Amino acid sequence: MTEEVIVARGLTKVFNRNLVAVDHVSFSVKHGEIFGFLGPNGAGKTTTINMLITVLKPTEGTASVLGYDVVKQANEVRRVIGVVPQEYTADEDLTGYENIILCGDLYGIPREVSRKRAVELLELVELTDFKDKRVETYSGGMRRRLELACGLINRPRVLFLDEPTLGLDVQTRTATWNYIKRLKEEYDMTVFMTTHYLEEADTLCDRIAIIDYGKIIVAGDPEELKHSLGGDIITISIKEDADISNIIRSIENVKEVKNENGSYRIKVESGELTAPLVIEALRRNGYTVTRLSLTEPTLNDVYLEYTGRSMRDTEESKEAFRAHRMTIRRARAR
Amino acid sequence: MSSVNEYHPSLIRGLWALTVRELKKWLNDPVMLLMLVIQPLIWMGLLGKSMNLGAMFSASNLGEIQVPEKIPIPGSYVIPPTSGIIYVSGTMFSQIIQQTVSDIGPNVMRNIFGVTDYFSYMSIGMISMIVMTTTMFSGMSIVWDRRLGFLDKVLSTPVPRGAIIFSKVLNATLRAMLQATIILFLAMIFGLQLSPSFTLFNILGVYAAIFLLSVGLSSVFLAFSIRSTRLERPMQFISLITMPLMFASNTLFPISLMPDWLQAVAYVNPLSYLTDALRQLTILALNPSKLITDFIYLGFFAAVLSSIGIMLSWRYLSK
Structure with a gap:
């Protein structure tokens, strides 16, 4: 069954009549894949997820989860999805165990079933030792794991993760990725997630859509997207003071050569295959290679290519984005 | 392929789960519980005991x-x-x-206040006051639920929307009842005189009256809080209206001695009816026709305000 689990067509959300948070977004997610929405803060990721999980009504367009319309069959959607929100929503004054049981109650799961599942889930996310401690004593990573466990109590077929590793340190982040992968396999789920971490999208997602200012800019397999940029970059320097551009250009699969202060930037289809040919050709012509480096394009290059901005830059020069994000947040809260 | 989730949530289950969550939070925090009792206790101790109106005539x-x-x-x-x-x-x-x-x-005391000691009179007024403030404030917890994302999470589950709203109302009501019990108990320790006609059966009437006012008030405040993103707004509003509501009623002083314009306000103020009902049931010789009027008004108030409040909240949640 490789049907499309999530289908969005022209999904749009306008806040306060003029703030377009999500702008005619269309995509589909296939069974069993981890689909990621990648974009800077305020790009419309959370708004999209909130429409898919039936918390927000779309202004325009339609979306369905497992064939159920998110507006007309909202209750059916709610029963088959699990949600792990961006915030830590577990009740701090209750214990981890009590929180999971509470989630179970909200899904109408009989207590004897939810008790069994809670024990199992706590084991899975390695919180068994802390299950009777109040959540206020938990660390960020533990809370995230608890949120994951809560989101799984109804054995969802589709799991929605909103910025699953937001604010976690690198180690905890990697651990959380492993949990997500394992849980996905264990429960045979389809996962829809949002992130603004490039590494996360790259390592975790089978397919991603890059979203910016409410629009999907490009979508696809992260590897494909990177390859679509036109392959790798070889940077090379030689001992001799000579122009070797023509020699390099004559090599197979070389797309572009640029001389940058004595070192050459060569754009090629595949760095691994072409680099030996370059060295070979230069040696044949009597040149000595002193340095060679090989860089593969990152998702940041993909983002740069399509938006004209670097995502890392936008993360660092936060001002405009913070303002935009605040507006959206406020509108969302209203 | 995992099987489709076969469970359906029920209104009662969801309602109970959400209410218990809040009560647990609250009961886990004895300091907060204490703080809420301290305020009326101070009023009772200072105003009730210092304004020894009975002793004026000596x-x-x-x-x-x-x-x-x-x-x-x-x-x-x-x-x-x-x-x-x-x-x-x-x-x-x-x-x-x-x-x-x-x-x-x-x-004179008996004619004006119905009892000979002011302390008994105003202690019962304090029960009304605590019922009012508790129900107003507890609606505010929804502001936190929203800011912390809990509300969105709950909204993404199939729990009936009504359970979310009713849980807040029920929680406010149960809190008010518990606090009223504590105040009544404390007042009795400090010298509240129960009327000879008081029976344990009257306690049921006390709870019924408190229930009606709490349901009405908390529904309205819920509808109000659910729309505000910050706690400041409902808090300011509450502190703005509690004082006039308390003084323009028989909570502290009988309506009959007020100027006409104030009497007019006091006669529509639901707090007057709750306070009167509570006094009839505890410290006064029970006057059935007055008590019935009180209950009719409180019932009417609860029905109108809770339907408005619940409707508004419902509309907000399903936006």
Whole structure:
């Protein structure tokens, strides 16, 4: 069954009549894949997820989860999805165990079933030792794991993760990725997630859509997207003071050569295959290679290519984005 | 392929789960519980005990009464009437006045307040006050639920939307009832005089009256809080209206002694009806027709306000 689990067509959300948070977004997610929405803060990721999980009504367009319309069959959607929100929503004054049981109650799961599942889930996310401690004593990573466990109590077929590793340190982040992968396999789920971490999208997602200012800019397999940029970059320097551009250009699969202060930037289809040919050709012509480096394009290059901005830059020069994000947040809260 | 989730949430299950969550939070925090009781306790202790209105009518408060040594009285007032003027002793005359004043004190108190001690009167008023503030404030927890993302999470589950709203109302009501019980208990320790007609059955009436006002007030405040993103707004609003609501009612002072315009306000103020019902059921000799009027008004208030409040909240949640 490789049907499309999530289908969005022209999904749009306008806040306060003029703030377009999500702008005619269309995509589909296939069974069993981890689909990621990648974009800077305020790009419309959370708004999209909130429409898919039936918390927000779309202004325009339609979306369905497992064939159920998110507006007309909202209750059916709610029963088959699990949600792990961006915030830590577990009740701090209750214990981890009590929180999971509470989630179970909200899904109408009989207590004897939810008790069994809670024990199992706590084991899975390695919180068994802390299950009777109040959540206020938990660390960020533990809370995230608890949120994951809560989101799984109804054995969802589709799991929605909103910025699953937001604010976690690198180690905890990697651990959380492993949990997500394992849980996905264990429960045979389809996962829809949002992130603004490039590494996360790259390592975790089978397919991603890059979203910016409410629009999907490009979508696809992260590897494909990177390859679509036109392959790798070889940077090379030689001992001799000579122009070797023509020699390099004559090599197979070389797309572009640029001389940058004595070192050459060569754009090629595949760095691994072409680099030996370059060295070979230069040696044949009597040149000595002193340095060679090989860089593969990152998702940041993909983002740069399509938006004209670097995502890392936008993360660092936060001002405009913070303002935009605040507006959206406020509108969302209203 | 995992099977489709076969469970359906029910309104009652969801309602209970969400209510228990809040009560647990609250009961886990004895300091907060204490703080909420302390305020009416201070009112009761300071105002109730210091404003010893009954003691106003005592002979010692009359001060020096300037009475001449001999008081002339026309003979026609004397029994049997005689002619001319007779004289009575001034000391005796002032003794009579003092005795009379001491005697009418309790009568005046009983006519105005229904009881002879102000403390009993205002302790019951304090129960109304705590019911009012508790129900108003507990609606505010929804602001937190929203800001912390809990509300969105709950909204993404299939729990009936009604359970979310009713859980807040129910939680407010249960809190108000518990606190009223504590205040009543404390007041009894400090000298509240229950009327001879009081039976344990009356307690049920007390809870019923509190329930009606709580449901009405908390629904309205929920609808109000659910729309505000910050706590400041509902908090300011509450502190703005609690004072006038309390004074424009019989919580602290009888309506009959108020100026007309204030009486008009006090007669639509639901707090007056709750307070009267509570007094009828505890410290006064029960007047059935008045009690029935109180309950009819409280019931009407609860029905109208809760339907407005719940409708508005519902609309907000399904936006």
